[in-house]
Amino acid sequence: MILVKNGHVIDPVNGINEEMDLFIKNGRISSEFKINEKECEVIDAKGKLVVAGAIDIHAHIAARKINSGRAMRPEEFRRVRQKTGKFRAAVGRTLLTAPAIGYEYVKMGYTTAIEPATPSLYTLHTHEELDSIPIIDKAALPLFGNWHLVFKFIAENDIEKLASFISWVLEKMKGYGVKVVNPGGVEAWMYGSNAHSIDDLVPYYDVSVRDIITGLIKANEMLDLPHSIHIHCNNLGEPGNYETTVDTMKLANGIRNNRRQVLHVTHVQFNAFSGSGWKDMGSGTEEIIKLVNKSDNITIDMGQVIFGHATTMTADGPFQFDLHKLLKNKWINLDVELETGTGVVPLIYRPSSPVHSVMWAIALELGLLVNPDKNVISTDYPNGGPFDRYPYIMTLLLSRKYREKEMERAHKYLQRAANLPSIDIERTLEDIVKMTRSSPARILGMHNKGHLGEGADADVVVYDINPAEFNPDKYREIEKALSSALFTIKGGTVVVKNGKIAGDIWGRTMWVDATLRTTAEIIEPDLEEYFNYYTVNRENYGVEERWMRRAERIEVG
Amino acid sequence: MLIIKPKIDFEVNVEAEITPDIATDLEYAKSFTVYYGKLEMSLAELFEVEKEGDSKVIVLEGDFSRVKWIGKGMLDGEIIVRGNAGANYGAFMKGGKIVIEGNADDWIGAEMEGGEIIVKGDAKNLIGCPYWGDLEGMKGGKIVIEGNAGNYIGEKMVSGEIEVRGKAGDFIGTEMKGGLITIHGDCGIVGGDMKAGEIRIGGIFELVPAFRETDDVFVGDVNVKGKGIVRVLTL
Numbered sequence: 001m002i003l004v005k006n007g008h009v010i011d012p013v014n015g016i017n018e019e020m021d022l023f024i025k026n027g028r029i030s031s032e033f034k035i036n037e038k039e040c041e042v043i044d045a046k047g048k049l050v051v052a053g054a055i056d057i058h059a060h061i062a063a064r065k066i067n068s069g070r071a072m073r074p075e076e077f078r079r080v081r082q083k084t085g086k087f088r089a090a091v092g093r094t095l096l097t098a099p100a101i102g103y104e105y106v107k108m109g110y111t112t113a114i115e116p117a118t119p120s121l122y123t124l125h126t127h128e129e130l131d132s133i134p135i136i137d138k139a140a141l142p143l144f145g146n147w148h149l150v151f152k153f154i155a156e157n158d159i160e161k162l163a164s165f166i167s168w169v170l171e172k173m174k175g176y177g178v179k180v181v182n183p184g185g186v187e188a189w190m191y192g193s194n195a196h197s198i199d200d201l202v203p204y205y206d207v208s209v210r211d212i213i214t215g216l217i218k219a220n221e222m223l224d225l226p227h228s229i230h231i232h233c234n235n236l237g238e239p240g241n242y243e244t245t246v247d248t249m250k251l252a253n254g255i256r257n258n259r260r261q262v263l264h265v266t267h268v269q270f271n272a273f274s275g276s277g278w279k280d281m282g283s284g285t286e287e288i289i290k291l292v293n294k295s296d297n298i299t300i301d302m303g304q305v306i307f308g309h310a311t312t313m314t315a316d317g318p319f320q321f322d323l324h325k326l327l328k329n330k331w332i333n334l335d336v337e338l339e340t341g342t343g344v345v346p347l348i349y350r351p352s353s354p355v356h357s358v359m360w361a362i363a364l365e366l367g368l369l370v371n372p373d374k375n376v377i378s379t380d381y382p383n384g385g386p387f388d389r390y391p392y393i394m395t396l397l398l399s400r401k402y403r404e405k406e407m408e409r410a411h412k413y414l415q416r417a418a419n420l421p422s423i424d425i426e427r428t429l430e431d432i433v434k435m436t437r438s439s440p441a442r443i444l445g446m447h448n449k450g451h452l453g454e455g456a457d458a459d460v461v462v463y464d465i466n467p468a469e470f471n472p473d474k475y476r477e478i479e480k481a482l483s484s485a486l487f488t489i490k491g492g493t494v495v496v497k498n499g500k501i502a503g504d505i506w507g508r509t510m511w512v513d514a515t516l517r518t519t520a521e522i523i524e525p526d527l528e529e530y531f532n533y534y535t536v537n538r539e540n541y542g543v544e545e546r547w548m549r550r551a552e553r554i555e556v557g
Numbered sequence: 558m559l560i561i562k563p564k565i566d567f568e569v570n571v572e573a574e575i576t577p578d579i580a581t582d583l584e585y586a587k588s589f590t591v592y593y594g595k596l597e598m599s600l601a602e603l604f605e606v607e608k609e610g611d612s613k614v615i616v617l618e619g620d621f622s623r624v625k626w627i628g629k630g631m632l633d634g635e636i637i638v639r640g641n642a643g644a645n646y647g648a649f650m651k652g653g654k655i656v657i658e659g660n661a662d663d664w665i666g667a668e669m670e671g672g673e674i675i676v677k678g679d680a681k682n683l684i685g686c687p688y689w690g691d692l693e694g695m696k697g698g699k700i701v702i703e704g705n706a707g708n709y710i711g712e713k714m715v716s717g718e719i720e721v722r723g724k725a726g727d728f729i730g731t732e733m734k735g736g737l738i739t740i741h742g743d744c745g746i747v748g749g750d751m752k753a754g755e756i757r758i759g760g761i762f763e764l765v766p767a768f769r770e771t772d773d774v775f776v777g778d779v780n781v782k783g784k785g786i787v788r789v790l791t792l
Contacts, residue, residue, distance in 0.1 A: 072690075073690050075691050
């Protein structure tokens, strides 16, 4: 039992922005008011900010990609973050080891992270990796956008079969939701082309990108999964791609869900370029921001880039190949047979580069102008940079002075190619709490997270920030306070004290079971045929719950 | 000047990242942290340390073949090894001079940016190379091996000079981007994926079959559109 006394609690879900006590019992927030202080661990949070644990909606923390990246980049592991002592050793610059991922997250107050792209064929490995990450709760989203069976069901225009297939995969893979990466494009690349607009067709299947996205949205809504489909749009990283992003967002028109959005567009920064080439590339956020703000069925996350080292890794094979050709840097391509592809390329974002500076500004425009209820802070770790720089992003959003200072460092081209210099907005602490806690929780359908109401998971963070005397001009102090939490409590255990790891526990891996909503028999002949020709036997395909360290089944239906 | 002698025969490797900067302060030098295997120790616990005069020179006397990382990142001054040297001497060094009078181990002058390293005996592999994963090797300075050298010399070298007076092994100037490598004796495979720079060889060698022959030199590697030059030294 823990009592957090006199802290200034900000909890937008329950409309709290005032001084109050929090009582934690059995790993949950309790509303009991007769508390015997002698039985509790008392934390005095007078004049400190108390919020729920943050959620990273999109970070490649496990799966085959990051491990291949680790193998390709031995130079990443020269930075020692923590030596072996009471807790495990933690190393890594942008590609962290599994213990480092868990420790760095909780140090800055994050208690949940989602691995957003796991190829089903290799998901057993993803769960092994997730099981090695200490403290935080996690989940994985299997990839669907380039799967032959998905094309087949969509070509047959059979949404019911597609829904059955999704729930079959989620159950087999212990996945949480539906991830779509460059739908149709990765498959087309296997024949030497790509998908450049939502009307492009997949070779040998009579389906367009449009059909794939709408089909998956409809199937996802038929199952009413906790999370909507989670899409990485076509044409990522190409000048002028904001038009494709807007077209993709418009596909959600007319489909709704009362609880949440029906389309989550991820790392939008990489998909919000204007221009016809790298010479006149600029910010194309204007239309996207308008569209997201007026629609209540679309949400986004930022995909901020951070100046310095990064490692790009996506399931978007063709994009990674283009990037490798552009940068002439080392590259790994991994083909995942009939399901998807993958590539990894290291990259350094330089303030002296006009393109990188504009990318940096685009994400901030999204962060400042998109409604915080529909927006989430992300770096698309490790594509935009390491996640341990989230406090930097938060501080940039909070403080105009800090932004101006950083803009001086960036290339001058930013001044005419981006709208950022004309934006005066400073986000409030409550906005930041929304963009890191309540919004991702609602978008992911995690009702016990992102708030501090009764029954919520006892993921509580105390920061050394006094909201009553908050001054955005003191940005160095804010960034420092956000980087090292005074206390992080995960599931009722104190895991961080004064920015240092104080407790090591194992978090849960959440997965969604929607099999009650579907009948597996209708896809039986298709699966039978598929596995007749696949490299892996059906019996050997998938992950069993008993193999996972702490699985939590979330049943819908 | 600081004179350092090992007190014992080392059973495991010692990691001592000492530079001539410590030569002027005896107390600081004695308490300098080094690692003996996994044990954290002070320099004086493993070595006899004496001071003579105030010059920025370190003299290592005895067998240092199990002592690694001497002169890492040094800026100026001089280190003289009167005996055999271990691995990683002069890695990342930016200036000054290292003289090894005996033989040297692997990774001499890895990723060095300036200064000079002279090995009077033989040197082993990976001379002036980048550490695993890095994209640039030696960026400046000069390495002279008066004896023979092993495999991998000047991989991904950007600038600077490496000279081997004796023979060398395989993989000379792989992925080289600039600078000069001279091998006076025989050597193995030369110039794989070479982009720019020059390699001069006096003995018999094997050139990767991706170089164009011009009047007096070979130009390649054509697979990576390289303009590197391989020149045969004549007497």
